Amino acid sequence: MSSALETLRRDFGGDIIEPGEAEYESASRSVLVSGSPAYVLRPKSVADVQAGVRFASGAGHLLSVRGGGHSFAGFGTNDGGVVIDLSKLANVEITDKERHLVRIGGGATWGQVAAALAPHGLAISSGDTKSVGVGGLTLTGGIGWKVRKYGLALDNVVAAEVVTASGEIVPASAAENPELFWAIRGGGGNFGIVTAFEFAAHPTTDVFHGKIAFPASEAATVLQGWADYLRTAPEELTSIAEFANPFAGGPEAPVEIHVAFDGDDPELASKAIDPIRRLGTVIDDDVALKPYADVLVDGATPPPGIQLVTRSAFANKDSVPEVLQILAEAGASERSPFIAVRSVGGAVSRVPDDATAYAHRRAELMFVTTIAGPKPVVEAARPALEAIWGRLAPHANGAYANFLASATEEDVAAIYRTETYEQLAAVKRQYDPGNLFAGNHNIRPR
Numbered sequence: 471m472s473s474a475l476e477t478l479r480r481d482f483g484g485d486i487i488e489p490g491e492a493e494y495e496s497a498s499r500s501v502l503v504s505g506s507p508a509y510v511l512r513p514k515s516v517a518d519v520q521a522g523v524r525f526a527s528g529a530g531h532l533l534s535v536r537g538g539g540h541s542f543a544g545f546g547t548n549d550g551g552v553v554i555d556l557s558k559l560a561n562v563e564i565t566d567k568e569r570h571l572v573r574i575g576g577g578a579t580w581g582q583v584a585a586a587l588a589p590h591g592l593a594i595s596s597g598d599t600k601s602v603g604v605g606g607l608t609l610t611g612g613i614g615w616k617v618r619k620y621g622l623a624l625d626n627v628v629a630a631e632v633v634t635a636s637g638e639i640v641p642a643s644a645a646e647n648p649e650l651f652w653a654i655r656g657g658g659g660n661f662g663i664v665t666a667f668e669f670a671a672h673p674t675t676d677v678f679h680g681k682i683a684f685p686a687s688e689a690a691t692v693l694q695g696w697a698d699y700l701r702t703a704p705e706e707l708t709s710i711a712e713f714a715n716p717f718a719g720g721p722e723a724p725v726e727i728h729v730a731f732d733g734d735d736p737e738l739a740s741k742a743i744d745p746i747r748r749l750g751t752v753i754d755d756d757v758a759l760k761p762y763a764d765v766l767v768d769g770a771t772p773p774p775g776i777q778l779v780t781r782s783a784f785a786n787k788d789s790v791p792e793v794l795q796i797l798a799e800a801g802a803s804e805r806s807p808f809i810a811v812r813s814v815g816g817a818v819s820r821v822p823d824d825a826t827a828y829a830h831r832r833a834e835l836m837f838v839t840t841i842a843g844p845k846p847v848v849e850a851a852r853p854a855l856e857a858i859w860g861r862l863a864p865h866a867n868g869a870y871a872n873f874l875a876s877a878t879e880e881d882v883a884a885i886y887r888t889e890t891y892e893q894l895a896a897v898k899r900q901y902d903p904g905n906l907f908a909g910n911h912n913i914r915p916r
């Protein structure tokens with residue numbers, strides 16, 4: 471046994487899972503991607519995380535950090551290296567009732583958070599799926615059902631505890647190591663393992679949530695009207711448009727406008743949602759009042775062999791008409807990807823550009839295309855996908871790291887503006903000069 475491994479076995483209080491063990495098969499894969507790591511470490515304490523980091527770095531292993539394991543690029547696993555799986559660090563604790571401060575373990579999922587906060591009438595603007603991790607989603611954004619009112623998940627972080635590449639515990643907040651605090655709000659897992667986040671939660675009532683569906687043939691007018699309306703709609707309203715769903719008829723699938731109105735007053739909710747109902751011929755409407763925690767859905771794990779190609783970009787105000795026209799036309803074509811368009815703006819755009827490392831404050835919409843299937847199906851669909859993105863290129867901006875299945879240099883360049891990247895690279899050099907944390911949209915130490 472190597473001395474690094476001996477030290478790990480002595481210092482590590484969590485689980486060490488190796489090939490051949492019963493748990494290995496499920497522990498080796500992240501939700502969307504298979505892997506064959508040499509060790510999966512499941513820390514039970516911050517000291518375990520420190521021991522795991524020192525082991526990976528000391529033995530020169532490739533390191534992947536797994537929060538909820540939902541990365542489309544498969545960052546939560548690797549072949550032959552070490553995976554630090556944070557799922558046992560999932561405690562959710564209200565630390566200050568007056569200020570609604572909540573300390574959340576770096577491996578918690580948003581379903582765990584919503585369930586823990588619901589009895590206290592609190593919530594955090596996050597994502598739409600229970601099993602998605604607080605870690606991955608927050609470190610690069612977090613566009614959820616309250617995004618227009620409360621901003622991105624990362625806008626609600628007030629402090630974090632980070633185990634850096636040297637194995638030290640470093641606090642990050644506006645008062646302590648502010649450059650690290652800036653970098654982890656947008657720069658992903660590049661700077662260390664966040665073992666705990668402190669969020670400022672907000673009070674929540676039940677919310678009006680559901681979908682309003684229109685025929686596929688009305689896609690172009692519904693989408694344009696929807697985007698126009700959102701500019702003046704109350705910020706309590708957050709909305710996602712989905713169309714060309716391959717499981718609901720592909721190009722024939724209805725255009726679904728999903729809405730969440732942050733409030734339980736039926737009159738105010740109707741006032742905010744009715745303009746969407748008037749955009750076309752409503753063929754389904756299941757908007758209803760429900761607890762916020764019930765709005766989040768269960769995520770599905772695709773069977774082995776199914777690939778997901780997910781790609782994203784943003785549209786600013788002046789490019790919205792072109793982007794929506796191209797997406798509507800794409801959605802009507804035989805080989806269309808599944809398309810989702812999320813409203814952002816609102817509170818997201820009131821945060822100054824340089825306050826965090828998230829670089830897309832001015833966008834009105836974020837859109838995502840996804841193709842899924844066995845490799846031959848995905849390969850056959852690629853040329854049509856490339857053609858759509860070729861048409862979008864002159865109008866689309868950047869990329870949203872959380873909805874990207876690839877991690878090329880071009881992807882990283884699309885995620886960050888040049889000045890943001892330069893600043894991140896300087897922080898990276900300070901906290902991870904050897905680039906131990908490289909299983910992400912990687913910032914190279916400058």
Ligand SMILES: Cc1cc2nc3c(=O)[nH]c(=O)nc-3n(C[C@H](O)[C@H](O)[C@H](O)COP(=O)(O)OP(=O)(O)OC[C@H]3O[C@@H](n4cnc5c(N)ncnc54)[C@H](O)[C@@H]3O)c2cc1C
Pocket residue numbers: 500534535536537538539540541542544545546556576577596597598599601602603604605606607608609611612613614658659660662663664665769770872873909910911
């Ligand atoms: C079904 C589904 C629904 C989704 N819905 C939304 C949505 O509504 N809104 C949205 O914005 N995004 C959404 N996403 C995208 C999601 O935010 C990203 O996939 C995100 O990376 C998932 O985080 P994770 O912790 O689950 O993933 P992981 O694969 O565990 O981690 C992703 C990245 O973050 C790093 N990381 C995770 N935790 C930590 C930590 N504690 N410290 C340091 N690094 C860490 C990992 O190393 C990796 O690089 C969705 C994804 C899926 C698959």
